[in-house]
Structure formats: C-alpha cells, structure tokens
Amino acid sequence: MRVSSLSDPRVMDLISTYFVPVLVSRDDYQRTPRSEDEKAELLRIDRECARRGLKGGSVCVFLLAANGDLLATQRVQQACKPENLLPLLQQLIAEQKLRPRSQEAIQASAAQPAAIAPSRDRKEVEGPFLHIWTRLDTGPNYGLGHDRVALSVAQCQAFLPPADAKPGTSWNIPEEITRPLFQYGYPPFPQWEAKDCKVQKGTLKATLAATSEDEARIQLEGEMLLKFPLGRPSEGYITARFVGLAREDRKKQTLTSLMLMSEQAEYVWYWQGKPQLRKMRIALELGP
Structure with a gap:
C-alpha cells in the first residue's frame, strides 16, 4: 500500500485528519516477541472479525x-487501490460523525521524521537516504526490489521552493539531480546492477501546493525512461509516470519528507523481435 493508497494525497489527508494510523506486522520471524497485551488485542480483533463475518487476515x-470497537475492515488486496479505500474512509467518517483532529493532535501522533539534510547555508555533506522499491505486477513473482541511496545537500535543496515562492509556483528539478535517482528504477531481477541502467529521460516538475509559517507542501510529477539491457543494449526499457509529495521545514529550510510513486510503470523487453510487456510499480521515499 505504500506505493498506492498510502501515496494518494486524498487518502493521506483523510487518515491524518480523522484517524490515528498504526502499523502492526503479523510477521514474527526474527522479531522481538509480542507482549501479552498485544497478543490479546490481536486475538480480540480476529475473533470479532470472525463473529461478525468481516474480512480479516494478516x-x-x-x-x-x-x-x-471494530468498525470496518478491508483486505489489502482491495485497500491498495485508492478508489476502494477512499469511499470506505469517507463512509465511516460520515456514519460515525467523526470530527477533524487538531493540528496539535495530528503532530503528536505522527512518527518522528528521519534525520534530514543540513540547511541551505551549510557546506556540502551527505544528507538522508532515498529508498527505492520496485515490484513486477505481472508474470513470475521476483519479490520486492530495494535500493538505498544517500542524498547530497544539493539533491535535497533542488526540491525546495524559493523562499519567496507563492502557492502555484512551479520549477523543474534538474536532470542531473533526477537521473542518478531514477537509475534505480529497474525491475527486481537477479541482475541487480544499477550501473547497467541508463536513464534516457528523467524529468520532474515541482509545484508549491501550500505554505505556512512552519511548512511548505510540494506536489511532484514526472516521467522516466530507463534502459535496462540485461546483457544486450536494446533488450529492455522501463517507462513510468510519477506523482508525489514533498515537505519542507520552512524555519530550518530542510526537506522533511519526499515520496514519489508510479503505479502504471511498464517494462518492455523483446523476444524474437516481439515486445513483451510487464507491468511494474515503483516507489521512492525519503528515510533513514
């Protein structure tokens, strides 16, 4: 869901405004054992699902x-699509007559941001990391590809609006900034070598969506064309259209969050002169 519903601004706004999001992993492998209270709560929810005939699962x-009280459920297979999750949230808000949470409550329940790049006035040093995930949606399942790339101060600054920018102001992220990042958008095949990839197009447009004394919100949209040869220069290409969001701490002039996603990326390779198409998803997110 990270690269689909949880990247949709409408879903994100509803969740942060009316709900307190909590992630619980059911995977106990190599993890700290659960507390008895957590085990009991998960068991209570599972039993309530079974009693009421609601869909549940891991x-x-x-x-x-x-x-x-358990109000509703939706399996991730459906909830990963914003057009499924959004109506459920809206219906629940209306039925339960939920009131928007205050900004103080939203900030208090938010996860602490990762250590962020230095301000614009500091010298060039290594900043935070950008995580890149890729997944094939069709054909054999090769799992989830993941790369972690350190961002420089210059790369972080390229996403920040001018200090006097007004909402609606747009600027292009230079391709010398985007190309090294899009280079990691290759499919999760055994040949996991970013150096074999060549970005033939890597455009990204930023637009200042909203600003306050403390924060600026930036909308992002762009396109990528990546050559992924798999041994022969003309064998495969990945095309993707990205949308995303970024946030700036206006007082510190630092990038506090960045997320880009493409749900309809395509990987095309050729067999006996005929194109073979596989759908992909690609997500990029700022993190530790």
Whole structure:
C-alpha cells in the first residue's frame, strides 16, 4: 500500500485528519516477541472479525473506534487501490460523525521524521537516504526490489521552493539531480546492477501546493525512461509516470519528507523481435 493508497494525497489527508494510523506486522520471524497485551488485542480483533463475518487476515486494514470497537475492515488486496479505500474512509467518517483532529493532535501522533539534510547555508555533506522499491505486477513473482541511496545537500535543496515562492509556483528539478535517482528504477531481477541502467529521460516538475509559517507542501510529477539491457543494449526499457509529495521545514529550510510513486510503470523487453510487456510499480521515499 505504500506505493498506492498510502501515496494518494486524498487518502493521506483523510487518515491524518480523522484517524490515528498504526502499523502492526503479523510477521514474527526474527522479531522481538509480542507482549501479552498485544497478543490479546490481536486475538480480540480476529475473533470479532470472525463473529461478525468481516474480512480479516494478516494483511488487512482494520478501522477501530477510540474505545476499541471494530468498525470496518478491508483486505489489502482491495485497500491498495485508492478508489476502494477512499469511499470506505469517507463512509465511516460520515456514519460515525467523526470530527477533524487538531493540528496539535495530528503532530503528536505522527512518527518522528528521519534525520534530514543540513540547511541551505551549510557546506556540502551527505544528507538522508532515498529508498527505492520496485515490484513486477505481472508474470513470475521476483519479490520486492530495494535500493538505498544517500542524498547530497544539493539533491535535497533542488526540491525546495524559493523562499519567496507563492502557492502555484512551479520549477523543474534538474536532470542531473533526477537521473542518478531514477537509475534505480529497474525491475527486481537477479541482475541487480544499477550501473547497467541508463536513464534516457528523467524529468520532474515541482509545484508549491501550500505554505505556512512552519511548512511548505510540494506536489511532484514526472516521467522516466530507463534502459535496462540485461546483457544486450536494446533488450529492455522501463517507462513510468510519477506523482508525489514533498515537505519542507520552512524555519530550518530542510526537506522533511519526499515520496514519489508510479503505479502504471511498464517494462518492455523483446523476444524474437516481439515486445513483451510487464507491468511494474515503483516507489521512492525519503528515510533513514
């Protein structure tokens, strides 16, 4: 869901405004054992799902009231699509007559941001990391590809608006900034070598969507054309259209979050002169 519903601005706004999001992994492998309270709560939710005939499971969205009552569920197979999750959230907000949370409450429940790049006035040093995930949606399942790339101060600054910019102001992220990042958009095949890839197009446009004394919100959209040879220069290409969001701490003049995603990327390779198409998803996110 990270590269689909949880990258959709409409879903993100509803969740942060009306709900307190909590991620719980059902995967216990090589993890710290759960507390007895956590085990009991998960068991209670599972039993409530079974009693009421609601869909549940290990990969599922559970919507609970403040007192713990189970209100609704939606399996990730459906919830990963914004057009499925958004109506469910809107319906629940209306039925339960939920009120928007205050900004103080939203900030108090938010995860702490990762260590961020130095301000514009500091010298060039290594900044935070950009995580790149790729996944094939069709054909054999090769799992999830993941790369972690350190961002320089210059790369972080390229996403920040001018200090006097007004909402609606747009600027292009230079391709010398985007190309080294899009180079990691290759499919998760055994040949995981970014150096074999060549970005033939890597455009990214930023638009200042909203600003306050403390924060600026930036909308992002762009396109990528990546040659992924797999041994022969003309064998494969990945095309993708990206949308995303970024945030700036206006007081510190630093990039505090960045997320880009493409749900309809395509990987095309050729067999006996005929194109073979596979759908892909690509996500990029700022993190530690």
